[in-house]
Amino acid sequence: MANLRIEASEGRRVPLGRWFRGGRLDPHELCRQSRVAIVAGKGGVGKTTVTATLARMASRLGMSVLVVEVEGKSGLATIFGGDDLVYDEVVLAPATPEGRGEVRARTLTPDLALLEYLDEHGMKRVSRRLSRSGAVEVVATATPGIKDILVLGKVKQLERAGAADLIVLDAPAAGHAVRFLMSPRALLDTVTAGPIQSQAAEVLELVTDPARCQVVLVTLAEETPVNEVVETAYALEDKVGTNLGPVVVNGLYPVRAGLDVDPEAVAGPLGFGLRPREAEALRGAAAFRMKRQDLQAAQVARLADALPLPRLRLPALFDVDMGLPQIDQLADALATEIELLEATP
Numbered sequence: 001m002a003n004l005r006i007e008a009s010e011g012r013r014v015p016l017g018r019w020f021r022g023g024r025l026d027p028h029e030l031c032r033q034s035r036v037a038i039v040a041g042k043g044g045v046g047k048t049t050v051t052a053t054l055a056r057m058a059s060r061l062g063m064s065v066l067v068v069e070v071e072g073k074s075g076l077a078t079i080f081g082g083d084d085l086v087y088d089e090v091v092l093a094p095a096t097p098e099g100r101g102e103v104r105a106r107t108l109t110p111d112l113a114l115l116e117y118l119d120e121h122g123m124k125r126v127s128r129r130l131s132r133s134g135a136v137e138v139v140a141t142a143t144p145g146i147k148d149i150l151v152l153g154k155v156k157q158l159e160r161a162g163a164a165d166l167i168v169l170d171a172p173a174a175g176h177a178v179r180f181l182m183s184p185r186a187l188l189d190t191v192t193a194g195p196i197q198s199q200a201a202e203v204l205e206l207v208t209d210p211a212r213c214q215v216v217l218v219t220l221a222e223e224t225p226v227n228e229v230v231e232t233a234y235a236l237e238d239k240v241g242t243n244l245g246p247v248v249v250n251g252l253y254p255v256r257a258g259l260d261v262d263p264e265a266v267a268g269p270l271g272f273g274l275r276p277r278e279a280e281a282l283r284g285a286a287a288f289r290m291k292r293q294d295l296q297a298a299q300v301a302r303l304a305d306a307l308p309l310p311r312l313r314l315p316a317l318f319d320v321d322m323g324l325p326q327i328d329q330l331a332d333a334l335a336t337e338i339e340l341l342e343a344t345p
């Protein structure tokens, strides 16, 4: 696994060796790197949107995809035009007539994962009594980190069972994502034997094996999200030892040329008469957009300096709703960005 600190101190060399065998990478290759992709980042930066985008891109390449939501209602099903997700799998997008590219989704909650675990391990009566008495919460909160292990344990089971070609997990917001992924290590420090210990050990194996799991961090090109994504990347590498995939920089304003041209100077020769207030409004809009472009360019450069990981840029869409056509647009943009990545010598 690439070591971020060493790579950073060597001067921004992007450690693409893991992804690139022949100098270039294609979207299919990236999706096949590991069976589980965990999408993480600060609250509101677009984790759920990127989860949907990645899932859609992989499914269009013919891969079967299972999306897993772990915290409350993410809004993911709405994007695909479905109802809120439940513990049991639902089909969000059907397979092609050839039977390829299905997108399924489910939500994983610690209590239902625990009951299922007990059922599957010959403790049906215990599980029924627990669910009737409401004691699940007590059991689940008795050991810190156990809830996360129950959820990640279920993800591990799905991965082991080959539930899909790609499992995309919409992770909790950044700070919690680190705790979430640290849970197996933390538990192994305190629990030395028994089923919890073996579950934690197996989950740790999953989240630290680059062939099985990668973390895709998402950020916006803004000061605080960039700071947080850098911090999270190092924390995940140092404290958990996860394999980091490319960083997705979401919500970028498309760069427009000619914003510094005076609107009146252009409008006149073209035969448009602009009132002074209209010209002023256009100048204001252009100034705002230029400032925004400069700001985001500076933040992307800062991110590149601080984090030696390849970046995949996604545009901000200005549609009112985020539905399948918008996700298709983002999936196209993501595929193009992956194809544009080049291995540095």
Ligand SMILES: Nc1ncnc2c1ncn2[C@@H]1O[C@H](COP(=O)(O)OP(=O)(O)OP(=O)(O)O)[C@@H](O)[C@H]1O
Pocket (backbone or CB within 6 Å): 041, 042, 043, 044, 045, 046, 047, 048, 049, 050, 074, 075, 173, 250, 251, 252, 314, 315, 316, 317, 318, 322
């Ligand atoms: N590229 C984009 N263009 C336009 N709107 C976007 C884009 N990405 C995300 N959004 C919008 O921004 C909002 C937040 O996105 P999203 O729900 O994916 O973030 P999140 O990181 O999952 O948030 P949370 O931390 O609350 O789970 C949503 O309304 C979403 O539709």
Ligand SMILES: [Mg+2]
Pocket (backbone or CB within 6 Å): 047, 048, 049, 074, 170
């Ligand atoms: Mg979300």
